[in-house]
Amino acid sequence: MSGCSINVFVVIFSLHDDALRVLLAPGPGSGWELPGQPLEASESLEACALRAFQEQVNRREVYLEQLYTYGGPQQIPGGRLVSVVYFALIPADAHRLPGGALRWFRVDELPPLLHDHSGIILYALRRLRYKLEYSAVGFELLPSEFTLSELQHTYEVILGEKLDKRNFRRRILEAGIIEETNRRRMHGEGRPARLYRYRLDAVAEVKARRLFP
Amino acid sequence: MSGCSINVFVVIFSLHDDALRVLLAPGPGSGWELPGQPLEASESLEACALRAFQEQVNRREVYLEQLYTYGGPQQIPGGRLVSVVYFALIPADAHRLPGGALRWFRVDELPPLLHDHSGIILYALRRLRYKLEYSAVGFELLPSEFTLSELQHTYEVILGEKLDKRNFRRRILEAGIIEETNRRRMHGEGRPARLYRYRLDAVAEVKARRLFP
DNA sequence: AGAATAGTGTCTCTCAGACATTATTTG
DNA sequence: CAAATAATGTCTGAGAGACACTATTCT
Numbered sequence: 204m205s206g207c208s209i210n211v212f213v214v215i216f217s218l219h220d221d222a223l224r225v226l227l228a229p230g231p232g233s234g235w236e237l238p239g240q241p242l243e244a245s246e247s248l249e250a251c252a253l254r255a256f257q258e259q260v261n262r263r264e265v266y267l268e269q270l271y272t273y274g275g276p277q278q279i280p281g282g283r284l285v286s287v288v289y290f291a292l293i294p295a296d297a298h299r300l301p302g303g304a305l306r307w308f309r310v311d312e313l314p315p316l317l318h319d320h321s322g323i324i325l326y327a328l329r330r331l332r333y334k335l336e337y338s339a340v341g342f343e344l345l346p347s348e349f350t351l352s353e354l355q356h357t358y359e360v361i362l363g364e365k366l367d368k369r370n371f372r373r374r375i376l377e378a379g380i381i382e383e384t385n386r387r388r389m390h391g392e393g394r395p396a397r398l399y400r401y402r403l404d405a406v407a408e409v410k411a412r413r414l415f416p
Numbered sequence: 417m418s419g420c421s422i423n424v425f426v427v428i429f430s431l432h433d434d435a436l437r438v439l440l441a442p443g444p445g446s447g448w449e450l451p452g453q454p455l456e457a458s459e460s461l462e463a464c465a466l467r468a469f470q471e472q473v474n475r476r477e478v479y480l481e482q483l484y485t486y487g488g489p490q491q492i493p494g495g496r497l498v499s500v501v502y503f504a505l506i507p508a509d510a511h512r513l514p515g516g517a518l519r520w521f522r523v524d525e526l527p528p529l530l531h532d533h534s535g536i537i538l539y540a541l542r543r544l545r546y547k548l549e550y551s552a553v554g555f556e557l558l559p560s561e562f563t564l565s566e567l568q569h570t571y572e573v574i575l576g577e578k579l580d581k582r583n584f585r586r587r588i589l590e591a592g593i594i595e596e597t598n599r600r601r602m603h604g605e606g607r608p609a610r611l612y613r614y615r616l617d618a619v620a621e622v623k624a625r626r627l628f629p
Numbered sequence: 630a631g632a633a634t635a636g637t638g639t640c641t642c643t644c645a646g647a648c649a650t651t652a653t654t655t656g
Numbered sequence: 657c658a659a660a661t662a663a664t665g666t667c668t669g670a671g672a673g674a675c676a677c678t679a680t681t682c683t
Contacts, residue, residue: 207420207455209487209498242420248487248498272485272500274422274461285422285461285498287485352635369637370673393634394680565662582664583646606661607653 207285211251212239212320214270214290214327215259217298217307218344223360224307225324226259230317237288237320238305252289259305262297266343270327273319290327292343332362339380342401350388350396351375420498424464425452425533427483427503427540428472430511430520431557436573437520438537439472443530450501450533451518465502472518475510479556483540486532503540505556545575552593555614563601563609564588 214237215226230236238255242248252267267289274285301307308314310328313321334340341357342349355371375381382402387395427450428439443449451468455461465480480502487498514520521527523541526534547553554570555562568584588594595615600608 207422207457209420209422242487242498244420245489247489248485250489269485272461272482274455274500276458276460276463285455285500287487287498350635367673367675368635369675372636373638374672389681390634392632392682394636394682396635563662580646580648581662582648585663586665587645602654603661605655605659607655607663609662 209242210239210284210286211242211248211255212237212286212288212323213252213255214288214324215256215293216290216327216331216344217293218295218357218360219307221360222309222311224309225313226256226301226305227308227314227316229304232317234315234317235308236317237323239286248287249289252291256291256293258302259298260293261299262294266292266340270323270330288323290330292340294344294346296346335361339401348384348386348398348400350398352396354399422455423452423497423499424455424461424468425450425499425501425536426465426468427501427537428469428506429503429540429544429557430506431508431570431573432520434573435522435524437522438526439469439514439518440521440527440529442517445530447528447530448521449530450536452499461500462502465504469504469506471515472511473506474512475507479505479553483536483543501536503543505553507557507559509559548574552614561597561599561611561613563611565609567612
């Protein structure tokens with residue numbers, strides 16, 4: 204076998220303080236980089252990606268999808284480097300404060316990044332926005348029960364634009380991917396909002412639309 | 417560096433004899449498999465993919481896009497195996513008869529395949545059909561000048577359904593991705609058809625929509 | 630009562646799909 | 657002039673986007 208090494212990186216998105224954020228690790232030199240690690244001998248690519256942020260997340264289930272595999276002809280000491288990049292969405296209520304030196308950055312205020320990681324993040328963001336249009340991926344950033352206003356706000360933050368309240372609700376409800384609960388959220392001020400959850404079969408459908416497998 | 421090896425496979429589509437076909441190589445045992453080869457030390461993933469079918473194609477420019485990277489935890493003797501899979505489209509007039517033991521198979525009549533290659537082909541086909549809807553990828557299977565009937569026929573073969581002639585022409589022309597030439601195709605019988613070509617800036621646009629980079 | 634947020638319906642316009650006839654060439 | 661293929665336009669229904677007011681809770 205030729206001397207080669209594979210790194211798995213993850214673009215981890217989450218939503219807090221009214222902004223979409225990415226988790227980054229301090230790089231070896233001055234900049235930052237995506238969290239990642241070398242693929243170990245007997246684990247799958249996906250398992251390796253999960254390791255990259257298991258300490259950041261309380262929940263076991265997260266949305267994880269392969270993004271792209273980079274492998275230019277660059278030589279590194281000891282062999283060549285191939286990077287497999289995933290992207291992940293974790294719900295606002297499920298992540299811990301970053302441990303170690305990791306930090307959350309707003310996607311619109313990224314620090315200087317090593318390698319081509321800023322290009323990769325922009326690509327992941329493009330794909331997230333795109334998927335938001337045709338799949339139900341937005342729910343992956345919310346707790347399991349949420350109000351329609353919260354859901355709309357999630358969409359607005361990711362897309363970077365305001366949406367019409369009535370059209371948004373009509374579209375989401377007609378799509379049949381969420382269902383009412385009997386519960387409501389009281390936040391002290393204003394009329395309490397009904398809580399919704401995504402339907403279990405809708406979750407299955409979203410998984411079926413995943414790129415692969 | 418850990419002992420690991422990377423193979424690059426390509427799902428190569430082309431259109432002839434009224435059917436969408438895939439190029440396959442005889443496997444080590446009894447079944448067939450996708451053409452592919454180990455990644456060499458100082459080449460990019462894409463260059464390795466191009467090597468896989470450079471002898472099948474006259475033209476230098478082909479449509480090539482990364483599909484997915486597989487890397488289960490399976491052990492193979494001497495290390496683990498990661499497979500990067502691309503998919504390629506080559507125009508009907510640009511491919512040679514397969515050299516060596518390679519053969520073209522209709523996608524609806526695949527032979528027994530090794531590994532999970534039949535699943536990979538089905539996934540590539542799904543993606544091709546999907547891309548046909550929102551990008552101009554269909555032109556990549558035709559010669560540089562073509563009639564609208566030929567283009568429609570290409571779409572029909574890939575999608576596996578008949579399309580309405582007037583709606584098809586309206587949609588394609590309104591999309592502004594092709595332009596008339598002054599030439600016509602005479603085929604001895606019936607009224608000669610005007611030849612079209614895709615617009616150069618449309619080609620650029622399609623490239624911009626490519627997944628990455 | 631007032632402040633704050635939740636929730637609801639209509640109209641218009643654009644786009645997609647169904648559909649049949651005329652036009653041009655060859656033998 | 658018959659056979660073969662190319663080329664063309666209209667109608668209708670569904671879905672997307674613009675738009676403003678009422679309802680419920682808390683202090």
